[in-house]
Amino acid sequence: MTTGKIRVRFAPSPTGLLHVGNARTALYNWLFARRAGGHFLLRIEDTDQERSEKRYERQLMEDLLWLGLDWDEGPEGLDRPAEGNFGPYRQSERLHIYAEHTQRLLNEDKAYCCFCTPEMLEADHKKAVAEHRPQVYSGRCRDLGPRTVKKNLDAGKPFAVRLRIGEEPLRFHDLVRGTVEFPAEALSDPILVRSGNDGQPGMPVYNYVVTIDDALMQITHVIRGDDHISNTPKQVAIYNAFGWPVPQFAHLSTILGADRERLSKRHGATSISSFREMGYLPEALVNYLALLGWGAEDGKTETFTLPELIQAFTLERVTPSPAVFDFDKLNWLNRHYIKQASPARLAALAWEYFGGFLPAKDEASDNVLYWFAQLVSLFAPSVDHLDQLMAKALFVFGVDPAAVRRNPENAEILAADSTRIVLGELASRCRSHTGIVTPEVFKAWMNEIKSATGIKGKDLFHPVRIAITGTHSGPEFDKLLPLLAQGAALNLGVLSVQDRVKRFVGV
Ligand code: GLU
Numbered sequence: 001m002t003t004g005k006i007r008v009r010f011a012p013s014p015t016g017l018l019h020v021g022n023a024r025t026a027l028y029n030w031l032f033a034r035r036a037g038g039h040f041l042l043r044i045e046d047t048d049q050e051r052s053e054k055r056y057e058r059q060l061m062e063d064l065l066w067l068g069l070d071w072d073e074g075p076e077g078l079d080r081p082a083e084g085n086f087g088p089y090r091q092s093e094r095l096h097i098y099a100e101h102t103q104r105l106l107n108e109d110k111a112y113c114c115f116c117t118p119e120m121l122e123a124d125h126k127k128a129v130a131e132h133r134p135q136v137y138s139g140r141c142r143d144l145g146p147r148t149v150k151k152n153l154d155a156g157k158p159f160a161v162r163l164r165i166g167e168e169p170l171r172f173h174d175l176v177r178g179t180v181e182f183p184a185e186a187l188s189d190p191i192l193v194r195s196g197n198d199g200q201p202g203m204p205v206y207n208y209v210v211t212i213d214d215a216l217m218q219i220t221h222v223i224r225g226d227d228h229i230s231n232t233p234k235q236v237a238i239y240n241a242f243g244w245p246v247p248q249f250a251h252l253s254t255i256l257g258a259d260r261e262r263l264s265k266r267h268g269a270t271s272i273s274s275f276r277e278m279g280y281l282p283e284a285l286v287n288y289l290a291l292l293g294w295g296a297e298d299g300k301t302e303t304f305t306l307p308e309l310i311q312a313f314t315l316e317r318v319t320p321s322p323a324v325f326d327f328d329k330l331n332w333l334n335r336h337y338i339k340q341a342s343p344a345r346l347a348a349l350a351w352e353y354f355g356g357f358l359p360a361k362d363e364a365s366d367n368v369l370y371w372f373a374q375l376v377s378l379f380a381p382s383v384d385h386l387d388q389l390m391a392k393a394l395f396v397f398g399v400d401p402a403a404v405r406r407n408p409e410n411a412e413i414l415a416a417d418s419t420r421i422v423l424g425e426l427a428s429r430c431r432s433h434t435g436i437v438t439p440e441v442f443k444a445w446m447n448e449i450k451s452a453t454g455i456k457g458k459d460l461f462h463p464v465r466i467a468i469t470g471t472h473s474g475p476e477f478d479k480l481l482p483l484l485a486q487g488a489a490l491n492l493g494v495l496s497v498q499d500r501v502k503r504f505v506g507v
Pocket of ligand 1: 011012
């Protein structure tokens with residue numbers, strides 16, 4: 001009984017941070033649901049009790065919401081109530097449901113109790129390897145008579161529950177890859193419930209619970225990573241055993257690093273929270289993840305906001321070939337969105353990178369807030385991600401003249417005779433000027449020094465810039481000078497141009 005509505009789910013295991021591969025899976029599910037006016041479900045797959053942690057569950061909810069991927073149904077968390085009529089949405093709260101279903105399969109003889117001990121299975125495995133046979137279950141317990149089964153159960157013998165697989169090959173249609181087929185013998189009789197202690201059933205396995213949940217939650221499309229392709233025939237066999245309709249599948253390609261190995265921490269940041277900490281904007285990450293295995297119909301558009309993606313996204317345009325994660329392209333998109341972002345938003349995001357130089361944000365005066373937004377606007381066009389701002393803007397908060405003099409990059413300029421002359425002229429003007437050094441004042445000074453000394457161009461400007469900023473490149477003086485002047489009035493320890501030059505020349 002399907003509702004006729006598209007229903008998809010994102011089903012992470014809270015055993016680690018949400019990484020780009022899973023975030024892309026979530027995004028494609030979300031886009032597919034939003035475009036179709038369907039439902040996007042969040043289901044927490046926390047049956048691995050040892051590795052599942054609440055903090056990861058919270059973090060992944062935060063990361064999804066940060067990316068803009070809200071769910072229509074899911075468990076409570078982050079001050080959101082549980083939503084949807086198909087819950088609970090945490091597998092650890094659904095164990096009774098799985099147990100009822102196991103009983104049903106056993107009653108219908110679609111599944112059976114397997115009393116093989118780990119030692120027996122290990123011996124079977126070794127024998128199969130030695131005889132070059134596929135390593136599949138021998139079928140030893142497949143046809144135990146009901147009396148034997150009862151005797152074993154009464155004796156409290158540990159048992160697993162296995163699904164009885166038929167002879168037919170298992171085939172499913174994948175929206176990204178077409179028809180995929182597996183021979184039945186490759187599956188053997190998969191375990192549904194692991195063997196437990198004291199004659200009690202143990203934990204149900206992933207393939208089993210995911211199928212029960214997808215069926216009961218009326219999932220119409222299973223969109224997930226291609227690491228689950230080999231699990232799919234087992235899941236199809238479970239749908240068949242229950243007589244449930246099989247959903248459509250779409251398996252997304254693997255994400256590789258530049259060396260074409262599976263993307264991992266070795267390649268750089270991979271978790272959504274680390275990209276967030278580095279100052280990537282969510283719209284840049286979402287845009288980049290969308291392009292990682294999907295392309296626009298016109299074959300060229302590369303910048304998409306979330307609403308634009310909802311309009312443009314189709315599973316038909318998802319490619320089965322592996323996607324290579326390109327940090328340069330992500331940076332390009334991030335720069336694109338940084339340019340579009342308002343100064344106030346960038347300033348709010350960048351505040352934390354300037355800890356120690358700024359007051360707590362909620363204690364900052366409007367003047368400080370405004371000034372900092374100017375600072376961020378000045379430097380943001382030169383960074384790939386916002387955590388690079390601090391290094392670019394550090395000189396605004398002060399430079400150590402001794403360190404500037406020691407910097408080998410400044411050595412040649414500082415050693416030149418013309419530099420001594422230029423800085424002497426500049427310092428004498430700074431000593432006698434009590435007002436603000438506006439861009440106009442500064443321009444007039446430069447012209448005067450040029451006519452008085454005949455020094456011009458780089459020989460004139462590089463020493464001046466080093467004295468004021470510590471390096472010979474940086475933002476235009478027209479924008480920088482007002483920032484320094486306003487900063488000097490704010491009690492943040494920012495020095496005026498005069499004080500900078502005087503300290504640098506040692507007067
Ligand atoms: N918990 C599984 C995972 O994180 C879900 C796989 C699925 O979508 O079926 O890989």
